[in-house]
Amino acid sequence: xxxxxxxxxxxxxxxxxxxEAMLPFLHEKFGNPQSLHSDGQQASEAIQEAREKVxxxxxAESSEIFFASSGSEANNFALKGLVLAHQKQGxxxxxxxxxxxxILNAAxxxxxxxxxxxxxxxxxFGKIDPEDVQKVLTQETILVSIMLANGEVGTIEPLAEVAxxxxxxxxxxHTDAVDAVGNMPVDVKALGVDALSLAGNQFYGPKGSAAxxxxxxxxxxxxxxxxxxxxxxxxxxxxVPAIVGMGKAAEIAMQNMAxxxxxxxxxxxxxxxxxxxxxxxxxxxxxxVQRLPYHVSFCVEFVEGESMLLNLDMQGxxxxxxxxxxxxxxxxxxxxxxxxxxxxxxxxxxxFSLIDxxxxxxxxxxxxxxxxxxERLRKMSPLYTQYLEEKEK
Amino acid sequence: xxxxxxxxxxxxxxxxxGTMEDADGMGLVGNPVCGDVMKFYIKVKDNRIADVKFxxxxxxxxxxxxxxxxxMVIGKTIEESLQVTNESVAEELGGLPKNKMHCxxxxxxxxxxxxxxxQDRQKEKENASKKAExxxxxxxxxCEEPIEGMxxxxxxxxxxxxxxxxxxxxxxxxxxxxxxCGATKPRV
Numbered sequence: 128x129x130x131x132x133x134x135x136x137x138x139x140x141x142x143x144x145x146x147e148a149m150l151p152f153l154h155e156k157f158g159n160p161q162s163l164h165s166d167g168q169q170a171s172e173a174i175q176e177a178r179e180k181v182x183x184x185x186x187a188e189s190s191e192i193f194f195a196s197s198g199s200e201a202n203n204f205a206l207k208g209l210v211l212a213h214q215k216q217g218x219x220x221x222x223x224x225x226x227x228x229x230i231l232n233a234a235x236x237x238x239x240x241x242x243x244x245x246x247x248x249x250x251x252f253g254k255i256d257p258e259d260v261q262k263v264l265t266q267e268t269i270l271v272s273i274m275l276a277n278g279e280v281g282t283i284e285p286l287a288e289v290a291x292x293x294x295x296x297x298x299x300x301h302t303d304a305v306d307a308v309g310n311m312p313v314d315v316k317a318l319g320v321d322a323l324s325l326a327g328n329q330f331y332g333p334k335g336s337a338a339x340x341x342x343x344x345x346x347x348x349x350x351x352x353x354x355x356x357x358x359x360x361x362x363x364x365x366x367v368p369a370i371v372g373m374g375k376a377a378e379i380a381m382q383n384m385a386x387x388x389x390x391x392x393x394x395x396x397x398x399x400x401x402x403x404x405x406x407x408x409x410x411x412x413x414x415x416v417q418r419l420p421y422h423v424s425f426c427v428e429f430v431e432g433e434s435m436l437l438n439l440d441m442q443g444x445x446x447x448x449x450x451x452x453x454x455x456x457x458x459x460x461x462x463x464x465x466x467x468x469x470x471x472x473x474x475x476x477x478x479f480s481l482i483d484x485x486x487x488x489x490x491x492x493x494x495x496x497x498x499x500x501x502e503r504l505r506k507m508s509p510l511y512t513q514y515l516e517e518k519e520k
Numbered sequence: 521x522x523x524x525x526x527x528x529x530x531x532x533x534x535x536x537x538g539t540m541e542d543a544d545g546m547g548l549v550g551n552p553v554c555g556d557v558m559k560f561y562i563k564v565k566d567n568r569i570a571d572v573k574f575x576x577x578x579x580x581x582x583x584x585x586x587x588x589x590x591x592m593v594i595g596k597t598i599e600e601s602l603q604v605t606n607e608s609v610a611e612e613l614g615g616l617p618k619n620k621m622h623c624x625x626x627x628x629x630x631x632x633x634x635x636x637x638x639q640d641r642q643k644e645k646e647n648a649s650k651k652a653e654x655x656x657x658x659x660x661x662x663c664e665e666p667i668e669g670m671x672x673x674x675x676x677x678x679x680x681x682x683x684x685x686x687x688x689x690x691x692x693x694x695x696x697x698x699x700x701c702g703a704t705k706p707r708v
Contacts, residue, residue, distance in 0.1 A: 234667045297549075430577070431556070431577055432579075433578075434578065434582075435579045436532075437579075441532065469552075470552045470553045474555050474577075506537070506582065507534065509558070509559040509576070510550070510557060512539060
């Protein structure tokens with residue numbers, strides 16, 4: 128059976144050129160970048176080259192890039208490192224209510240250390256209002272962390288406006304851009320952020336490759352104490368193949384950015400338009416326009432997410448859902464609830480994320496097999512029967 | 521795959537899906553907050569579950585559990601069906617992932633609720649027939665004097681009646697023992 132993978136937000140495959148770039152560093156070029164001999168120096172140069180490519184992708188300087196092992200690590204590094212380095216100036220931090228768990232749970236850790244947090248709300252599209260940031264600012268506020276784009280609903284946040292507010296008050300701004308970098312143009316200077324997290328496996332790089340951008344001159348405490356790797360801020364022998372792979376992936380992403388975005392948007396908008404035409408009671412989640420180019424998310428009323436996902440999977444399509452049953456924590460998505468979506472509808476969420484190799488035929492196939500699945504599941508759903516009965520009355 | 525083959529079989533081909541117009545019992549459990557809603561209908565004949573229909577809003581495990589429970593109890597007596605537990609359902613399904621065990625709880629609960637509902641309805645029916653019978657009273661149980669209509673008092677001996685808690689027939693409100701069935705009224 129043909130498999131159609133539409134869960135690229137979870138991970139992308141490696142680009143063949145990325146694999147090729149990495150291979151020598153898994154075999155003959157195995158030197159430790161900190162060694163002074165030429166084998167070590169060869170690895171060190173490769174890392175520097177990758178650092179420059181990653182920097183270019185987001186319009187940063189190579190000295191502003193610190194490699195990490197995952198987007199979650201980069202987020203932890205940013206939040207804990209920046210907050211602890213600036214605690215003398217204050218103890219208050221502002222987050223959005225739709226952040227990734229690696230931000231929300233890092234915040235819980237910092238709460239135990241005596242820091243306080245304000246979570247600003249989002250509208251029905253999952254978008255924050257920069258004015259809300261202004262409203263909760265205090266003399267104690269040292270950091271604002273708001274994601275660039277949300278992975279569950281695709282919405283892009285108005286970060287540049289937040290940056291203006293932060294700049295005028297001399298408050299640090301971090302953004303979790305893991306789902307955005309490599310998939311849409313991201314420019315740290317235009318955004319005006321002081322720190323930004325990104326991950327290589329979101330744009331054809333390997334899992335285990337990620338980076339944190341820290342603007343020159345901004346203080347941050349080391350995340351892993353040890354040797355002098357990553358400027359002493361993140362010690363430990365570098366994962367050279369992963370870093371080299373992410374560098375190559377960044378280079379490819381830069382080259383293809385314009386055509387990638389255009390292609391993704393076309394496919395995305397076609398799916399967004401056609402799915403609700405074929406299936407009644409389907410609600411787009413997230414912003415209809417200001418959203419990740421490769422991201423489509425819906426709530427399909429009266430049907431639970433996991434049962435849709437499994438049915439699609441059995442017919443060859445991989446997708447994602449934010450329902451309680453698919454999250455191992457068995458909680459409905461905090462993002463959908465923050466957007467004011469009720470629990471029943473939040474259980475009915477489904478996310479499709481596309482990539483360059485996704486074809487219009489793939490979308491056609493999805494649209495062919497999906498409506499019968501929903502029809503079958505709705506027949507089985509007491510919520511749908513109840514809806515029909517009430518409608519008759 | 522996170523589920524056993526048997527779970528996937530019941531998920532793909534759920535048995536006994538649907539509603540039942542003339543059900544003898546109905547049980548509804550769960551809510552969308554926890555992620556699952558299950559509705560069970562049962563038909564009972566000669567104290568045996570003659571038919572089951574269910575509807576489920578929920579994950580793969582929830583659907584498979586509902587289907588499995590329905591299959592397990594058709595043909596069983598009420599007493600046997602009440603023995604079905606979350607563990608026995610999960611076992612029949614060849615196991616469930618740890619974080620899905622609550623789904624099997626729901627399945628057993630929905631069935632038990634439907635049975636309870638059936639038993640409640642049975643009791644109601646019995647009570648209704650007893651009530652209907654005692655409404656037929658025409659004579660005072662103490663003096664045999666005919667009683668007018670639905671009045672709760674014998675005009676001749678001036679005894680006020682109330683229903684016996686046991687047999688539901690009229691007895692002296694102030695008496696301790698029912699003249700019909702001999703039951704002793706609990707002293708309040």
